[in-house]
Amino acid sequence: MKFRKWGRMGLEVSVLSFGASSLGSVFRETSDRESIKTVHAALDAGINYIDVSPYYGLTKAESVLGQAIKELPRDRFLLSSKAGRYGENTFDFSAKRIFDSVEESLSRLNTDYLDILFLHDIEFVPSGIILEEAVPALHKLKEQGKIRFAGVSGLPLKLFEQMLPQIEVDAILSYCHYSLNDTSLLNLLPLLEEYSVGLVNASPLSMGLLSTRETADWHPADPELKAACRKAAEYCATRGYDIAQLAVQFSTANERIPTTLVSTANPENIVKNARWVEEPMDQELLGEVSDILAPVHNRTWTSGLPEYNGSPRTAAKEGRA
Template sequence: MLYRPLGHTGLDVSVLSFGASSLGGVFRTTDDSESIRAVRTALDLGMNFIDVSPYYGATRAETVLGRALAGVPRESYVLATKVGQYGEGQFDFSAARVTRSLDESCQRLGVEYIDLLQCHDIEFADLNQIVHETLPALVKLRDAGRIGHIGITGLPLKIFSGVLDQAPAGTVETILSFCRYELNDTALDGLIPYLQGKGIGVINASPTGMGLLTERGVPSWHPAPRQMVEVSRRAVAYCQAVGADIVKLAVQFCVAHPAIATTLVGSANPENIRRNVRYIEEPIDFELMAQVLAILKPIHNHNFTRGRPENRDALIG
C-alpha cells in the first residue's frame, strides 16, 4: 500500500481508504458480522484511513465500526467522522450540537479521540455560520486535544473556497470532495493548486460517481441527468465487451493523481475490499483508459449539484 501526506496535518494516509457509510446499510441490506470482517480486512491490507458519519444508517455505521475497531491498536488507524448532518434533511451546525455530536460519536466508536472531525455536507448550511460558529467550536475541541484536525465536506466545489477564503488560516486542514474527480468529471483537479497553496489535504470519494461507472448502474435516487447516465452506460458496455472491469479503471484513475491524498471506497463485503486493493496494485491499461475517456468525452465535467441556492455550482451539461 502506498501512503501520502494529508496536506499539512502530519498524517500519512493510504491512497485507498475505507468509506464506512456502507456499514450503515445505506446501499443494501448488510450483515454486521460481515461488515466487521470488511473493516478488519481493510486494516490488514494497509488501509489506515477510515471515514464515517453519524448520518450513515442513522448512527448504525459508527456503532458497527466501533465494534470492528474494538481491540485494534488506536495508533494503527486514522479515524475521521463528521458533525452537522444527522438525518435526512436534518442539519444542525450550531456550536452546542457539534460539540455534543463529538461526544456521541466517540461513545459509539469506542474511542476518546478523533483524528479528523469534518463538517458534513456544508452546501446545506449557511456558510457564515460554518465560518463564525461551527469552525470556532471545532477549534476549541482541537485546542483541548479532543480532536486532531478539522475538515469540511460537500458536493459543490464552490463551497470550499467559500469557507477557506473566510476562515483564519490553519482552521480547516482538509476537504472531502465526491463525484468531482473520476473518469467522467475531473473538475476537482482545477481546484487543487488553490488547495495546495493553503496546505489543504484532499480526500476524494465516489470514484464511480455513486454508481454511474458500474455494471449495476445508478440507484433510483441518483441526481445525474439522463445524458450522463446514458454515456456512462456506453463506457460500461465497452469495458464489458472487451472483458475489462470499469470499476478497476475508475479506482486506478483516482489513485494515480499524486495530489489527492486518498480516495475512499466503501463496501461491507470483505472480498470487495480485497478486490479494490488488488486493483491499485496492478498496472493501468492506458490504452483502455484512453478508449473509455474518449467515450466519456461528451459528458466530461458535466455535473449535478445540490444544497442552498447560493452554495450550488453552476450546472454544466
C-alpha cells in the same frame, strides 16, 4: 499499499482509504459480522484511514465500525467522522450540537478521539452559521483534544473556493469530482496547495454511475450523464474488464490526490480494490473510456443552496495556474 503526504497535518495516508458508509446498510442490507470482517480486511490490506458519519445508516455505520475497531490498537489507523448532518434533510451546525455529536460519535466508535472531524455537507446551510458557530466549535474541540484536525465536506467545488479563504481548516472531503467522468477537482488543487489543506477524494464510481447496473432512482445525475456512464461500463465489460477497477486505478494514480475513499461491506471487495491499486492501469482502455465519456466530462448536479453552486473559478482565472 502506497502512502502520500496529507496536507499540513504531518500524516502519511494510504492512497486508498475505507469509507464506512456501507456498514450502515445504506446501499443494501448488510451483516454486522461481515462488515466487521471488511474493516479488518481493509487494514490488513494496508489501508490506514477510515471515514464514517453519524448520518450513514442513522448512526448504524458508526456503531458497527466501533465494534470492528474496539479491540484494535488505536495507532493502527486514522479515523474521521462528521457532524452537522443527521438525516436526509436534518442539519444542525450549532456549536452545542457539534459538541454533543462528537461525544456521541466517540461513544459509538469506542475511541477517545477522532483524527479528523468534518462538518458534513455544509452547502445546505448559510455560510454565517459555519463561520460563526461551526468552525469555532471545531477549534474548541482541537483545544480539548477530542479531535486532532478539522475539516469540511460538500459536493459543489464552488463551496470550497468561497469558504477556504475565510476559515482555518486542515482538510476537505470532496466527492464525485475526481473520477473517470469528472476531473474538475483538478481546478481546486492550486487553492488547496496554497493553503496546505489535506484532501480526501471520495466516490471514484460517482455514487454508482460507473456501473453496468441500473442507476438508483435517487441519483441526481441527468439522464444523459447516467446513459454515458453506463455505456462506458458496458464497454469495459465487453473487454472483460470491470470499470470499477479502471476507476479505482485512475483515481488513485494522481500523486496530487492524497487518498481516495471506497466503500463496501464485503471483505473480498475491499481486498480486490487494494490489489487493483498495485496493478498497472490499462492505458488503452482508459483512452477508449475517456472518449465515451467526453460528451459529459465534468458534468455535475446541484447540491444545497444556490450561493454555493454554479461554475467554480478555475486556477487559471485565479492566476494560480
